[in-house]
Amino acid sequence: MESVASSVRAEVAASPMRSFLSASDFDGSARAVESELSRLVAKGELTRVRKGLYWKGPKTALGMVPPRPLAVALQVGGPGSGPAGFTAASVMGLTTQVPATVEVAVPGCLPVAPPGVRFTLRHPSRRDLGLSVDEVALVEVLRDWPGTVESPWDELVDRVKELIDRGTVRPEHVAAEVKEAHRPALREGWRRLELALGA
Numbered sequence: 559m560e561s562v563a564s565s566v567r568a569e570v571a572a573s574p575m576r577s578f579l580s581a582s583d584f585d586g587s588a589r590a591v592e593s594e595l596s597r598l599v600a601k602g603e604l605t606r607v608r609k610g611l612y613w614k615g616p617k618t619a620l621g622m623v624p625p626r627p628l629a630v631a632l633q634v635g636g637p638g639s640g641p642a643g644f645t646a647a648s649v650m651g652l653t654t655q656v657p658a659t660v661e662v663a664v665p666g667c668l669p670v671a672p673p674g675v676r677f678t679l680r681h682p683s684r685r686d687l688g689l690s691v692d693e694v695a696l697v698e699v700l701r702d703w704p705g706t707v708e709s710p711w712d713e714l715v716d717r718v719k720e721l722i723d724r725g726t727v728r729p730e731h732v733a734a735e736v737k738e739a740h741r742p743a744l745r746e747g748w749r750r751l752e753l754a755l756g757a
Contacts, residue, residue, distance in 0.1 A: 562586030566594040570603060573614050578625070578633045581610040608634070608672065627660045631675040635664040638685030640694020642678050644706050649695045650717055652707040663698055683738040692726040697735055700747035715754045722755075729755070 566584050573579060584591045595612055598604045605613045605622050607630055615623040625633075628649075632639050640646070643661035647653040660675045665684040671677045684694060696718060699707060707714070721727035729752070736748040 562590040563594040563597075566591055567598070570595075570598060570614065575614060575616055576625075577614050578607070578629075579604070579612045579614060581612070627672065627674045628662070630672045631660055631662040631677070632691060634669050634672060634675075635662050635677065636666075636669075636685070638665040638682075638687070638689050638694070639663065640684075640689065640691045640698065642694075642698045643702065646695040646698035646702075647706040647708075649691070650699055650707075650714070652699065652709040652714060652717065654708060663694060681738055683735060687731050687734055689731060689735060690726050690728075692721050693728065693732050693735070696721070696727055696732060697739075697744065700736075700751065701739075701741055701744045703743065703747050711750075711754075715751065718751065718755065 562585070565586065569584060570579065579595075581588065581591050581595060584595075592610075595604060596606075599606050599612070602617065602622060603614070605615065605624060607613050607625065611633065613622075613625045615625065617623075628641065628645065639662055641649045641661065642663040644653060644655055644657040645661040648655065648657065661678060662675060663678045663680045663684075665680050666682040668677045668679050684697075689697070699714070718727060722729065732748065733752075736745055739745060
């Protein structure tokens with residue numbers, strides 16, 4: 559028991575600030591791991607986000623800084639998840655609206671949503687393709703265009719160019735996802751964007 563506790567403490571100490579930790583990632587019996595993680599929560603070293611999921615954040619005089627709802631939602635949603643609706647437009651910098659509820663598109667199956675979050679089911683291909691958060695946001699913005707944005711089309715094009723240069727949007731991955739889609743507006747939006755990008 560003590561060796562498991564020591565191992566958990568060491569791994570938590572070595573984990574970067576502003577990171578999520580899952581109980582299933584630690585070696586040892588589930589009971590011993592959860593017991594030590596609970597002790598670390600009591601000591602203020604971690605915050606329990608939900609069963610089996612913890613957060614290591616900066617400490618202030620008022621306690622540990624909590625994770626943002628979108629970060630929690632993406633962690634719970636898993637690979638291929640990303641912002642949807644007005645949340646996607648906000649992440650892309652295409653609206654000044656701050657949605658009261660965080661919307662996240664999740665591929666495959668829907669887990670129980672954290673407080674303040676609404677999950678939307680999407681095709682498992684996003685997980686299989688390993689789409690990034692920015693790639694999902696782009697697909698969702700194109701899917702809903704122009705319903706969730708305030709910015710003109712040219713600003714979307716400029717933003718996508720920035721994300722491509724940064725490496726967080728890979729046109730070939732987005733194209734593969736669009737190919738799997740059955741939504742005409744998304745297909746047309748991507749075709750138009752490809753032309754604007756000179757693809």
